[in-house]
Amino acid sequence: MINKIVANVSEACQGVKDNMTLMLGGFGLSGIPENSIAELVRLNVKGVTCISNNAGVDDFGLGLLLQKRQIKKMISSYVGENAEFERQMLSGELEVELIPQGTLAQRCQAAQSGIPAFFTPAGYGTEVAEGKEFREFNGKMHIMEKAFKADFAFVKAWKGDAAGNLIFKGTARNFNPNMCGAATITVAEVEELVPVGMMDPNQVHIPGIFVQRIFKGEKYEKRIEQLTVRKKD
């Protein structure tokens, strides 16, 4: 077994430098790598490009990096929850590339899989297609989209082991599995680090080969963005 465990979050983030491109898993605030984000804030790396479906909220998730002006460019599909983001974008301080959510996921997946580019119908005829190559397949127009290139992928899983195998929970899975192995170094933080052999290989979502560093997150706030409930009758 190849041991991927690192002692803590600061060891996990070793080598992160200014102006790097980082992938971060999560959808809204669900399944975000909270501990790694906190460390990126502490390290105060600047000028980074972040590939992440959302940009957090003003005071949590990637919003924390935005507050400190650490992000040069965001590549996302939906950023509606973050007022500071919108302000920085409309004022031109922050460079933003908005892309369709399925394209975002597939560009991660393509990077993970060694597929340099693919064709998708999403965004044809819109500003997303500007400057891109088109091709018709089966009577329908498609746009060529390219695999991402990133230095680090930060993902969050529910359970993991020393081999780097990962299991995700609920809809906190989202982009996390697609980002594993899609960057030069993949850092996985987990809620539970289980002993090797305790994880049923049938249940593993992401095999350890896609993960270079794994650690147990010190704490998880797991903030809920939109609490919606019903009353018991």
Next chain:
Amino acid sequence: MSLSKEQIAQRIAREVKDGYYVNLGIGIPTLVANFVRDDIEVEFQSENGILGMGPFPYEGEEDPDLINAGKQTITAMPGASFFDSAMSFSMIRGQHVDLTILGAMEVAQNGDIANWKIPGKMVKGMGGAMDLVASADNIIVAMMHTNRAGESKLLKRCSLPLTGVNCVKKVVTNLAVLEITNNAFRLLERAPGVSIDEIKNATEGELHIDGDIPEMKF
């Protein structure tokens, strides 16, 4: 009387058929789930990674690891499944989802839709909408017929940045049910008590009216 948002959702729910996999957008479309007949089997897909989405959880039972695409806490129905974002969009682009219901800022008579950006003012992003409208065969738009300034949202051409081209087949508004065909909006039904003239005045795009137009039934 023009319809409330709940009534728009209630009318759209009648388009949901037994055995359908359905993707609901944020806003009015989310409400559709509340009005689907309980004698048919339908599964709701949320593009953040669940098939078989259930109602909101009871107070105190909410789980931060279980949300919908609107980031609201939800539950999973018996038989539900979770998956990653790439697989979720394999369901969508691969046309495994039978019906897509989403909101819009503008719809044009050729089926173009705009719902993600107002240049210089509002940029929230397209989320999964561009993937959905580019691939789905069966798209229903749920929206108000006019904007807050009273201007029509059913246009000859969209003025806002597009989300997709030639894709919308049906529109349900607070005033009417319309089908998009032959580069025009064809009026199918009107909201109870709403006159043809009211609909005409609120529709900037080409409107086709053939014969008597019935009132919506719920």
